Amino acid sequence: RKEVEQDPGPFNVPEGATVAFNCTYSNSASQSFFWYRQDCRKEPKLLMSVYSSGNEDGRFTAQLNRASQYISLLIRDSKLSDSATYLCVVNGADRGSTLGRLYFGRGTQLTVWP
Amino acid sequence: NAGVTQTPKFRVLKTGQSMTLLCAQDMNHEYMYWYRQDPGMGLRLIHYSVGEGTTAKGEVPDGYNVSRLKKQNFLLGLESAAPSQTSVYFCASTQRGTTANTGELFFGEGSRLTVL
Numbered sequence: 067r068k069e070v071e072q073d074p075g076p077f078n079v080p081e082g083a084t085v086a087f088n089c090t091y092s093n094s095a096s097q098s099f100f101w102y103r104q105d106c107r108k109e110p111k112l113l114m115s116v117y118s119s120g121n122e123d124g125r126f127t128a129q130l131n132r133a134s135q136y137i138s139l140l141i142r143d144s145k146l147s148d149s150a151t152y153l154c155v156v157n158g159a160d161r162g163s164t165l166g167r168l169y170f171g172r173g174t175q176l177t178v179w180p
Numbered sequence: 181n182a183g184v185t186q187t188p189k190f191r192v193l194k195t196g197q198s199m200t201l202l203c204a205q206d207m208n209h210e211y212m213y214w215y216r217q218d219p220g221m222g223l224r225l226i227h228y229s230v231g232e233g234t235t236a237k238g239e240v241p242d243g244y245n246v247s248r249l250k251k252q253n254f255l256l257g258l259e260s261a262a263p264s265q266t267s268v269y270f271c272a273s274t275q276r277g278t279t280a281n282t283g284e285l286f287f288g289e290g291s292r293l294t295v296l
Contacts, residue, residue, distance in 0.1 A: 106188035
């Protein structure tokens with residue numbers, strides 16, 4: 067079983083739409099969660115961290131459900147510039163090590179059309 | 181600001197050839213990583229380093245070696261390239277380890293390697 071599972075999409079939505087991405091993780095000891103954004107043929111960049119209480123950054127809202135080991139990203143009022151692949155990233159709290167690795171989901175592709 | 185720089189950005193190799201990818205960061209980060217990204221597979225950790233002179237294996241270390249002789253540099257070596265190593269390689273660095281209080285991972289622009 068993969069550490070992080072994501073729906074690969076693709077999601078194709080019109081400008082102004084609201085779209086939600088989901089992600090599940092397998093390690094219940096994980097403590098850090100992130101969404102990264104990756105544009106075509108570019109490097110991943112941090113979009114936002116995900117906190118237990120949920121957090122919002124402009125049009126983006128991230129939620130964490132520890133009981134279900136589930137993370138979500140909601141994008142409101144989609145823009146053309148939101149077109150990218152969104153990577154769910156989870157800390158993997160390795161047994162016997164203080165250095166937990168970051169595990170990346172395969173990514174969910176989003177295309178916003180005019 | 182240079183951030184994380186990878187060289188070369190593109191390379192074509194024949195099976196059995198060797199090469200080294202260089203990653204350099206100017207942010208004085210302690211932790212450095214090498215990932216590979218393949219279509220439909222996401223990013224997979226090859227090797228990582230928690231400081232100068234230390235390295236450790238990641239998820240897919242076979243066929244690769246690394247060295248961290250200087251804090252700012254992390255080298256990834258392919259001793260005998262195979263077609264299965266055709267991929268996009270990303271280097272990343274962060275100030276702190278990826279634990280509960282982790283910081284952001286900063287990535288290089290990637291190195292596209294093709295092994296014929």
